[in-house]
Amino acid sequence: MILGIDVGGTHTDAVLLDSFQLIAKTKVLTHSANIVASLQEATRILFDGKGIHHIERIVLSTTISTNAIVQNKTNRVAMVLLSGPGLAPSMLNPGEDAFFARGYVNHRGIPVENISASEISGIGNQIADKAIRQIGIVGKFSSRNPQQEIDTAGLLRSDSRNISMGHTLSGQLNFRRRIATTYLNAAISDIFRKFAADVKAFTDSIDAQIPVYILKADGGTMLLSEALACPVQTIHSGPAAGIMGVLAAANIREDAVALDIGGTTTDISVFAEGVPLLEPSGVTIDGRKTLIRGLYSKSIGIGGDSVVKVQDGQLIIGPEREGPAAALGGHLPTPTDAMVVLGIVSFGDKSMAQDALAPLAAKLGVDTKKVARAIIDQTTAAIADHVRMMLSEINNKPVYTIHELLEGRMIEPKMIYVCGGPAALAPYISEKLGWPCTIPDHSEVSNALGVALARTTAEITLLADTEKGELIISEEGRVQKISDDFTIEDAVAVGRETLRKKAAQLGADPRDMIIEVTEAQEFNMIRDFCTTGKNIRVKIQIKPGLISAGAER
């Protein structure tokens, strides 16, 4: 059996699966001050005194990392930057305790300037004077050669310090994002450790000696013990749980769009042949752009509880929310009230909904039914417009080869999946977009379902430069010699093997290691009209999806 728990901001959802079938589900309020209490309460209800020892794995998603960042409950972090020339230091946003040091490598990972041991130890002394325990180290192009970061860490390491290095968190280029990512990783280190200890206390309390996984921003899982080194990967797991939830509840196989319509916002996500799309560079959190691989989603300020008003003879919907719908005891009209008035949903107090819409109707000089229809129409039209815009953005994403520009694959949704309280709006949205719609089952606990069934994901980035005779795998901090006849096929083979090992370490089941080469490029390097080598770039991933049997539900 699998126990999946999604600790959301308001509710904690939990599901219990046996042979990938849902056998129990529950929803309790989240005690944000005591997450373990929420976990215990949910499991107590779920098991109802029955045997806990049949559980094979526990999978959690938590807002703990996100909340720590958004609420500024973070550690003080000293950032040591080997930035070299480029953007002005003031444009790098490295935080208050930043130290710029000598040393950098270029685009090929060739050291241009060496680090200075004496300078680094001087910085170490200053960090000690400030009593900062968390250190982030980031070098320009460190994902092309991590050695300087590793050497700097070696000079600064001590028992009382915790060091985060940029190259371990992502193999992608983008120095500013690497700085933000590394900073956040260090900043939430303590709070995440505390959470992990709490979870351990929880599993001890239910006497379960089973692997515990945690959901990442990319909708994949990893062992909680492995996440201690890279807690930043667990940010944004709330939206990821939502997207994996739709995938699990609806068993999506085609190009599709999923909408999670909440009270305040509607989250839009997109699937290509059933695989959720990833953010092109990384997720943005609290205004910080990172390199964290995350599922692509867009949140718009329209939901079931958006305030509806009339301004200059026009209906305005959202983005504010002032409590629940009038039909449920709120005091302002909302799209939910319009649904109640028209009988699209049958909960709440219809007369209160009508009373709330009446002033709007009066201002527009129509009856309440008509205004209700206009509200539904405008709400669903706005959502449909955003969906179209998002698809157009995706389909117009810049590409860099003639082949992709002329033959590039377009996302053409065949179905729209709608979850959330106001999911009854689905047919209206469907009509506007011209695609059929589905409202998946168990949508009230689909997040927990997605969490329970998400597979372990991983990604690695390889750069082979045969002129230099070096292969670099950034995320692994690996630099190795290669011969000058090393080929792109060799790179892919090494990549597959490395990814398999990494995924196993993160807790992946070999059956779920569905490996995909996302990028494989090879360039002849020519200097003075002679071929001097090859520059080979390969990216390999285990893409987000459901664990094997789960996919055949």
Add this chain to the structure above:
Amino acid sequence: MSKPLKKTGLIFFPAFDWAISPDHPEREERLLYTQDQVFEEGLLDFDNIVEYKPGIATHAQINRAHICVPDTRHLTTNSHLISAGGAITAAHKVLSGEVDNAFALVRPPGHHAMLVAHGARGFCNINIEAVMVEYIRHTFGVKRIAIIDTDCHHGDGTQDIYWNDPDVLCVSMHQDGRTLYPGTGFVEDFGGPNALGATINIPLPPRTSDEGFLFAVENVILPILDEFKPEIIINSAGQDNHYSDPITNMNFSAQGYALLNEKLAPHIAVLEGGYSIERALPYVNTGIILAMAGLDYSFIREPDYNADRLRQSAEITRLIKDEAKNIMALWKTRKSLKRQITGQASYIRRGKNIYYDTDGIVEKQTETVRVCDDCGGLVMIDSAADTGKKIFAVILPNGCCPACRKDGEMYFDRVSTSQYHHTYFQDRQRDVFVVK
């Protein structure tokens, strides 16, 4: 260092799957390290820098700028259509007001492609700036446009296309033609009889450094732009003036390029040449993008930059100062020069021999221009290449006057088609293109 931010469009298309030939400078690898640098510096994360996918130019758009022999289809591949399409996208984003300025970082380049094109020369098949300029005029009705060619090689193709056009100012600043391909672009080359002063050449001595380039910008280009008053300024932005470029001999730096773009403030920059793909392009392009966006570029520096080693000699400084003086003196005579040159002639003829180095073609051309005070003048070209192709073309300028139109239509009617493989009629004013 606080400058106004500008919204900058970036059309980045490195064509990672296209090369003239595997070991040609114009190959897949060319913009690879530029992409690395742009990505690593995170330039696309700035709110005021927006990346766009290039469009694909149409044959009709190319036919507004060129007489392609035998036709555009034979002279272009998808790579050329995308490269020109990228320039058009840049122009569209600027002219429609979506962005303040835009940089088309595309390849292959185009500034050596002339009005009549029998093949590829100087790595160029079609002139992507000219195709863009004609798009701008056709779509947005812009009249006065300035193209500042900052490539190290004389922008002879662009000069040829606009030689007779008084509304398109072509300034080319380049390494002295006596020392570098294509061997042209001297101060005396000053435009056709109806467009004197609309072509300006600034040949610079080998080993000119930042100081010399910026002197020419401040003392020649900016004063001329002030008087010409273009609505749109285009930087035909070659990057081969860099001190590390393998096929030229100049000493310009990434800082110099950024400063040049800040001073010039082009609405649109279009990449041309530049083949120091590791030591120059990543830094030059990053500098140009930051400068166009109004962001701080003062920390951009090549790893091997050494100001002392690059400093130009006093002799070079003196040469450039003298030349600037000569050009400005010539510029001041541009209006009175016309009668001196044309006398009583109603038509002026010039002969040209054109060598297509990339494709190994030799072309002999006669260009006849009607002397006209009301428009750029009717142009007729008789061209024969050693491919055996012989053609005749009648070109009516933008804003063509009735007299030039009448003559042009008459000549096109009368031309004996048996003498030529093709005869072309290009009416830029009415956007008509006829081949017989």
